[in-house]
Amino acid sequence: MTFLGFAAFVWLWSVALARGSYGLAVLAWYGTGRLFLEPLHGEPSIVFGRVRIDRVVAALLALCAGGALALVAAASLPAVRLYDNNPGHLWNRLHASLFVRVTADGREYGADRVDPLLWVGSRYLLQGPSHVQAITLLNEFIETHGEQLLRDPLKRGILQRDLWTVFDWLEGSHAPYQQPQLIPEVVRKGVEDLRQPLATVIARLALTPEEIRTLPDNYAATARPNALPPDLFQPDGPWVSVGRPDGPIARHHLRDDGPGKNSVFLVLIRLPGGRDATLKYLDALRSFSGPLWMHDANQPRYLQDYPNPNLPQFPVGTQVALVRRALLIDSTGRIAPTRLTEQVQLRTHRAISAMTAQEFADAQRIDENMFARAGQDFEEFSLSRAALFGERAGGLLPLAALDRFFLTFSSHGVDFFDMRSGQSSLATQDDPAHAAKLGCKDCHGAPGVYSFNSYVPFRLAGPGFTQAPRLSEISLVDAEQVAVAWKQQRVDWGRLQPLLRGPLKLRDHPGQRQP
Amino acid sequence: MAIGVLAVGFWIRLNCVFNGCCVGRESRGRFSVRLHDIYGVTKRRLPVQFLEMMW
Numbered sequence: 001m002t003f004l005g006f007a008a009f010v011w012l013w014s015v016a017l018a019r020g021s022y023g024l025a026v027l028a029w030y031g032t033g034r035l036f037l038e039p040l041h042g043e044p045s046i047v048f049g050r051v052r053i054d055r056v057v058a059a060l061l062a063l064c065a066g067g068a069l070a071l072v073a074a075a076s077l078p079a080v081r082l083y084d085n086n087p088g089h090l091w092n093r094l095h096a097s098l099f100v101r102v103t104a105d106g107r108e109y110g111a112d113r114v115d116p117l118l119w120v121g122s123r124y125l126l127q128g129p130s131h132v133q134a135i136t137l138l139n140e141f142i143e144t145h146g147e148q149l150l151r152d153p154l155k156r157g158i159l160q161r162d163l164w165t166v167f168d169w170l171e172g173s174h175a176p177y178q179q180p181q182l183i184p185e186v187v188r189k190g191v192e193d194l195r196q197p198l199a200t201v202i203a204r205l206a207l208t209p210e211e212i213r214t215l216p217d218n219y220a221a222t223a224r225p226n227a228l229p230p231d232l233f234q235p236d237g238p239w240v241s242v243g244r245p246d247g248p249i250a251r252h253h254l255r256d257d258g259p260g261k262n263s264v265f266l267v268l269i270r271l272p273g274g275r276d277a278t279l280k281y282l283d284a285l286r287s288f289s290g291p292l293w294m295h296d297a298n299q300p301r302y303l304q305d306y307p308n309p310n311l312p313q314f315p316v317g318t319q320v321a322l323v324r325r326a327l328l329i330d331s332t333g334r335i336a337p338t339r340l341t342e343q344v345q346l347r348t349h350r351a352i353s354a355m356t357a358q359e360f361a362d363a364q365r366i367d368e369n370m371f372a373r374a375g376q377d378f379e380e381f382s383l384s385r386a387a388l389f390g391e392r393a394g395g396l397l398p399l400a401a402l403d404r405f406f407l408t409f410s411s412h413g414v415d416f417f418d419m420r421s422g423q424s425s426l427a428t429q430d431d432p433a434h435a436a437k438l439g440c441k442d443c444h445g446a447p448g449v450y451s452f453n454s455y456v457p458f459r460l461a462g463p464g465f466t467q468a469p470r471l472s473e474i475s476l477v478d479a480e481q482v483a484v485a486w487k488q489q490r491v492d493w494g495r496l497q498p499l500l501r502g503p504l505k506l507r508d509h510p511g512q513r514q515p
Numbered sequence: 516m517a518i519g520v521l522a523v524g525f526w527i528r529l530n531c532v533f534n535g536c537c538v539g540r541e542s543r544g545r546f547s548v549r550l551h552d553i554y555g556v557t558k559r560r561l562p563v564q565f566l567e568m569m570w
Contacts, residue, residue: 023520026520026521027520029570030520030524030570033567033570034567037563037566037567037570040539040540040561040563040566041537041538041539041540041563042538042539042540042541042552042560042561043538043552
């Protein structure tokens with residue numbers, strides 16, 4: 001018993017439970033022990049003639065502490081009301097088990113975040129109670145045909161997209177750049193246990209191609225002057241969608257270990273002179289044949305390599321947008337682009353300095369003047385399911401609506417929710433919007449074109465990067481097809497595809513029918 | 516709190532051993548040990564204080 005109790009205590013210590021849970025658990029354990037051991041006492045304390053008072057007290061202690069523990073545990077279950085007003089609805093419970101993370105002091109995060117709070121180093125869902133709960137709920141969904149609970153194509157599409165994001169995380173790397181490393185056997189078992197139930201539910205939620213085509217354009221419903229540009233996707237409008245000849249754009253967003261592998265990334269640029277000026281500028285970039293990097297051996301080491309100051313620069317007032325749209329899997333097993341916008345990042349260049357070695361070094365500094373030095377406005381809008389389902393503003397909400405910012409893209413892969421020592425770092429963020437903009441500025445802080453990473457990621461690549469892609473206009477349809485083709489080549493899709501065949505009742509290999 | 520309850524529970528039972536209170540029933544069993552009660556009477560008894568410490 002001692003060993004069991006100690007093992008349970010050590011195991012529970014690694015699990016984030018509500019405050020006071022450990023104390024109550026110990027009291028319940030102690031009371032239970034006294035209850036069973038009390039009859040062994042030589043001289044029991046007797047009251048009212050025959051009542052062994054020590055045993056009664058022990059029983060009461062075990063009951064009260066155990067009952068309180070059960071109440072605390074029940075109260076700490078995340079209450080999500082996204083898919084139905086009843087938090088007990090199966091879809092809400094499934095979403096909560098995958099998306100809601102709870103800190104040791106009981107605060108919940110991530111319920112309506114566009115991506116799940118999962119990192120390369122997450123133990124969450126791979127082991128412990130979260131793993132058991134996720135599998136239990138997925139199996140409940142499969143056995144009770146949970147897909148029949150809601151017929152709304154929008155909700156079905158969003159839940160499928162969310163589960164697919166979790167699947168891609170599952171099939172991704174689980175080796176964080178920082179300690180602690182995960183145990184490979186535990187990871188392998190966790191992935192194997194979750195893979196098929198997740199794939200089955202993903203398949204059960206599949207919409208027909210026609211249903212996917214009629215999903216709403218939530219960007220159009222959100223866009224308004226002074227926030228999101230209404231003419232962003234206007235054919236022959238001032239914005240030009242940028243493509244590269246060798247695959248999808250926004251390479252660093254796609255190559256990152258974070259979520260976003262089941263999305264179409266679109267990069268659009270708009271010069272103040274309008275569409276023609278923008279196209280001419282892309283021509284100028286393509287025509288540039290000089291070196292991308294300069295080297296000055298007479299400078300201190302940190303200033304020796306810097307971007308070529310003679311690169312064609314765009315004017316002040318230029319805007320660059322990164323748009324992320326959801327991919328879905330349709331009922332024929334194909335990857336289908338949608339008009340559901342998940343995220344929009346918008347940068348407006350208010351001031352552009354000439355490039356020098358010192359300017360490049362300064363762009364990477366983090367201090368109170370960093371946003372002024374970058375000369376840009378950084379804005380970001382993310383999908384809120386609550387707003388989308390509630391038909392509020394198309395569902396895209398600005399950074400100011402965040403209660404907290406978590407970096408899952410371009411992070412070090414550490415899951416602070418899993419690390420008890422990391423709780424303090426979760427509690428010290430004053431301004432979520434500031435933290436999010438800092439994440440943008442970190443890679444896009446250089447002046448003008450030098451922050452246009454779709455051309456050359458100067459901040460990230462270093463002087464070894466010598467071949468700039470030949471950027472040109474690409475239609476939205478072509479950009480989507482490029483994204484689908486890229487996704488089809490990925491390992492995670494290769495693993496998901498065969499698991500979908502049975503639940504989708506596909507007789508031939510779905511990949512053969514993909515255009 | 517959890518660690519405190521564990522530590523104090525262990526410490527109290529250790530004191531019970533020296534004090535002779537909460538002593539176990541008299542026993543001739545294999546696991547019985549010689550322990551004294553609060554009157555100083557030493558007999559072979561069930562080591563219930565140690566069991567509670569271990570629990």
